[in-house]
Amino acid sequence: xxxxxxSNLKKxxxxxxxxxxxxxxxxxxxxxxxxxxxxxxxxTMLRSLVHLEEINGGSIxxxxxxLVKDGVYSKPQEVKRITSKMGMVFQHFNLFPHLTVKENLxxxxxxxxxxxxxxxxxxxxxxxxxxxxTDRANAYPANLSGGQKQRVAIARALMMNPEILxxxxxxxxxxxxxxxxxxxxxxxxxxxxxxxxxxxxEMGFAKxxxxxVIFMDNGEIIESGHPSELFDNPRNERTKAFLNRV
Amino acid sequence: xxxxxxTLAVLPRGGVLALFVFGGVFLSLDYITSIxxxxxxxxxxxxxxxxIAIITAIPLGFLLTLAVKSSFKPLSFLAQGYIYVMRGxxxxxxxxxxxFGLPMLPVVGEYLVLDRFVAACLGFVLNYAAYFAEIxxxxxxxxxxxxxxxxxxxxxxxxQTTTRIILPQMFRVALPAVANESxxxxxxxxxxxxxxxxxxxxxAQTAVNRDFTIVPFFxxxxxxxxMTLVLTVVFKVIERRFKFE
Ligand SMILES: Nc1ncnc2c1ncn2[C@@H]1O[C@H](COP(=O)(O)OP(=O)(O)O)[C@@H](O)[C@H]1O
Ligand SMILES: [Mg+2]
Numbered sequence: 001x002x003x004x005x006x007s008n009l010k011k012x013x014x015x016x017x018x019x020x021x022x023x024x025x026x027x028x029x030x031x032x033x034x035x036x037x038x039x040x041x042x043x044t045m046l047r048s049l050v051h052l053e054e055i056n057g058g059s060i061x062x063x064x065x066x067l068v069k070d071g072v073y074s075k076p077q078e079v080k081r082i083t084s085k086m087g088m089v090f091q092h093f094n095l096f097p098h099l100t101v102k103e104n105l106x107x108x109x110x111x112x113x114x115x116x117x118x119x120x121x122x123x124x125x126x127x128x129x130x131x132x133x134t135d136r137a138n139a140y141p142a143n144l145s146g147g148q149k150q151r152v153a154i155a156r157a158l159m160m161n162p163e164i165l166x167x168x169x170x171x172x173x174x175x176x177x178x179x180x181x182x183x184x185x186x187x188x189x190x191x192x193x194x195x196x197x198x199x200x201x202e203m204g205f206a207k208x209x210x211x212x213v214i215f216m217d218n219g220e221i222i223e224s225g226h227p228s229e230l231f232d233n234p235r236n237e238r239t240k241a242f243l244n245r246v
Numbered sequence: 247x248x249x250x251x252x253t254l255a256v257l258p259r260g261g262v263l264a265l266f267v268f269g270g271v272f273l274s275l276d277y278i279t280s281i282x283x284x285x286x287x288x289x290x291x292x293x294x295x296x297x298i299a300i301i302t303a304i305p306l307g308f309l310l311t312l313a314v315k316s317s318f319k320p321l322s323f324l325a326q327g328y329i330y331v332m333r334g335x336x337x338x339x340x341x342x343x344x345x346f347g348l349p350m351l352p353v354v355g356e357y358l359v360l361d362r363f364v365a366a367c368l369g370f371v372l373n374y375a376a377y378f379a380e381i382x383x384x385x386x387x388x389x390x391x392x393x394x395x396x397x398x399x400x401x402x403x404x405x406q407t408t409t410r411i412i413l414p415q416m417f418r419v420a421l422p423a424v425a426n427e428s429x430x431x432x433x434x435x436x437x438x439x440x441x442x443x444x445x446x447x448x449x450a451q452t453a454v455n456r457d458f459t460i461v462p463f464f465x466x467x468x469x470x471x472x473m474t475l476v477l478t479v480v481f482k483v484i485e486r487r488f489k490f491e
Contacts, residue, residue: 050399080401088399094392098414098490107410108400140490160400 003028003063003164003195004049010057010071011044018044020219021058026164029193033206033227036216037242042199045216046166049197051083062086063163084112087157091169093149095141101128101152102137105159113160120159127155131185147178151185165189167198183209203246207231215239274461281453281462288446289469291363292435295445296473299370299431304424306371307378314383325379332376338437341369345441362443370434377427385420386412418488425481429474436470446470 004026011019018041026032034042047053049060049067057071065082066074073079096104105124109115128134131151141149150170157165167186171179183205190196190209200206206213207227214224215236223236234240313325332340345365348358360368389412397407438445450466453459 052395052398083399084401086399088396090392090396092390092392094390094396096393096396096411096415098418098488108402111406111410112401142491156400 001028002026002061003030004197005061006049006058008058009045009048009055009060011041011048011053011055018219019048019055022219022221024214024221024224026195026197028195030195030212031190031210032197033210033213034197034199034216035201035203035206035213035242036222040216041219042216043168046088046168046197046199049083049166050086050088051079052088084160085162086164086166087160087162089150089153089157089165089167089170091172093141093146093153093173095149095153095156097141100138100140101133101144104141104152105156108156109159123159124155127158130188131155132181145178146174147181150174150182154182154185154189164195164197167196167200169199169201171200171202201246203231203243215242217242274459277457277459277461278465281449281457281465284449285446285453285462285465285469288444288449289473291438291443291445292432293473295363295367295370295435295438296428296432298367299374300428302371303374304378306375308382310375310379311382311386314379315386329376329379332373333380337369337373337434338440340373341366341437341441344369362441363438366438366441366443370431374427374431378424381420381423381427382416384423385416385418388419389415418490421481421485421488425478425485428477428481432474432477433470 002025006025007023009019009022010017022041022045034045036042044053048055049062051067051073054073055068055071059069059071060067062082063085065078067079067082068074074082096107099107102124105127106120109120109123110117113120125134128137131154133148133151133155136144136148141152144152154165154170170186171182174182179202183202186196186198186205187209198205198210210227212224213227213230215222215230215234215238217238223230223234223239230239231243234243310325310329313321314329316322316325344360345362348360348365349355351358393411393415394407397411402411435445436447439447439451442448446466446469450462453462
C-alpha cells in the first residue's frame with residue numbers, strides 16, 4: 001500500500017530545472033535509499049515532500065491525503081496537517097542550540113501537540129533510552145559529538161510520532177568513526193517497520209537496510225529497484241557509471 | 247637630590263607621570279573627600295540617564311529591527327531611513343538639536359521646550375535604539391536557516407518559531423555587542439555636559455577651574471572606570487548564564 005505517491009513532480013529554481021517530472025511511490029514500512037551524484041536533486045525532492053520547497057507542478061499524496069494536486073496546494077491548514085505526518089532529519093542536525101537535549105525533544109510536542117506533559121515526558125525518556133543518551137538529557141547540543149547530535153535529532157523527529165521519517169544525508173557531516181552509531185539507530189527503526197526515505201552516500205547501509213533503492217541523476221529518477229538488482233545488475237549506463245565511482 | 251633626579255631619569259615617562267599622580271592624589275586625600283560629594287551627585291545623574299536610556303532603547307531597538315524586517319515595505323524603508331540618520335549623524339548634534347533646535351522651529355517650537363534632562367534622555371534613547379536595532383539585526387542574520395526549517399518541519403507556527411527558537415538565539419548572539427554598546431553609553435553620558443545638565447564631568451570641570459588642580463579629572467575618570475567595570479562584570483555574568491554549554 002502506497003503511503004507516499006509522487007507523480008510528475010516538477011521543481012525549478014529560476015531557470016534551473018532541478019526536478020523533471022519525477023514519479024515514484026513509497027509503500028508503508030518501506031525503507032527507500034535515494035542515491036545519486038551531488039546536485040542531482042535528492043535534497044530538493046525530500047524537501048518538497050515536507051513543503052520546505054514549493055513545487056511547480058505535479059502531485060504529492062501522503063497517507064491518502066492530497067498535499068498538492070497538479071501543482072495546486074491544499075489549504076495551508078491541510079498542508080500543515082499532512083506534512084505533520086512526516087519527520088525530517090537534516091545533514092547538519094539543526095538542533096536548537098539554546099535548549100538542552102531533553103528540551104529539544106519536549107518543546108516541539110508541547111507547543112504543537114495536544115498531549116499531557118506526562119505523556120510527552122514519558123516518550124522523551126523512552127526515546128533517550130533508545131538512542132542511548134539518557135545520561136546526556138541535560139546537556140546542551142554544543143557539548144555533544146556529531147553522532148550524538150544526530151541521534152538526538154532523530155529522537156526529536158520521533159517525538160512527533162511521524163508515520164514517515166525522511167533523512168537527508170544524516171551521516172555526511174560526521175567523522176567516519178561516528179557514522180556507525182547513527183546508522184545503528186536507523187537500522188533499529190527499520191526493524192521496527194518505520195517507513196523511511198534516506199538520501200545517503202552510505203552504500204553499505206543502502207544494501208543492507210533498504211528494501212528499495214532509487215538512483216537519481218540530473219533531476220530524474222534513472223532507475224529504481226531492490227538493492228540486490230540495482231547494485232549488482234544496474235541496467236542503466238548512468239547508474240553503472242555512478243556505482244563504479246563510489 | 248641629584249640622586250633622586252637620576253632615579254627619575256631612568257623611570258619610563260609613564261612611570262614619572264604615575265608617580266606625580268599618585269603622589270598628588272595621596273597628598274590631597276582631604277581635598278578628594280571634599281569634591282567627592284558633588285561628583286557622586288553628578289554620577290547619580292549619569293547612572294540615571296544610563297538606566298533610562300538602556301531600559302528604553304533596547305526594546306525600542308528591537309521593535310526597529312522588526313520594522314526593518316517587516317514585509318510591509320513602507321515601514322521597512324522608514325525604519326531603515328531612521329537608523330541611517332541616527333547612526334550617520336553625531337549624537338552631540340542630535341542632542342543639541344533636541345535641546346536648542348526644536349524650540350526654534352516655527353509654530354510648533356514653543357511647545358517643544360523640554361526640560362534639559364528630559365530632552366537629553368530623549369536624544370539618547372532615539373540614538374541608541376538605532377544602534378541596538380543594528381545589533382539585533384546582526385544577531386538575526388547569524389541564525390542558521392536550518393533553525394527555521396527544523397521548526398517548520400516540527401510543526402511550529404511563525405509566532406512559536408520566533409519567540410521560542412529565534413529570539414532566544416538572537417539575544418544570545420547579540421549579547422557581547424550589547425555589552426559593548428552599553429559601555430559606550432556610559433561614556434557618552436558625558437555629552438550631557440554640552441547641554442548643561444550637571445553630571446559627573448560637569449562637577450569635575452567646575453572643581454578643576456575653581457581649584458586649579460587636575461585631580462578632579464582623575465577622580466571623574468576613576469568613577470567612570472568603576473561604572474564601566476561594574477557593567478562589564480554584570481554582562482559577563484549574564485553571558486555565562488546564557489552560554490548554553
Ligand atoms: N535554494 C536554491 N536556489 C537555487 N538553486 C538551488 C537551491 N537549492 C538547490 N539548488 C540547486 O538545485 C540542484 C539540486 O540541488 P539538491 O537538491 O541540493 O541536490 P542533491 O541533494 O542531490 O545534491 C543543484 O544544482 C543546486 O545548486
Ligand atoms: Mg543534498
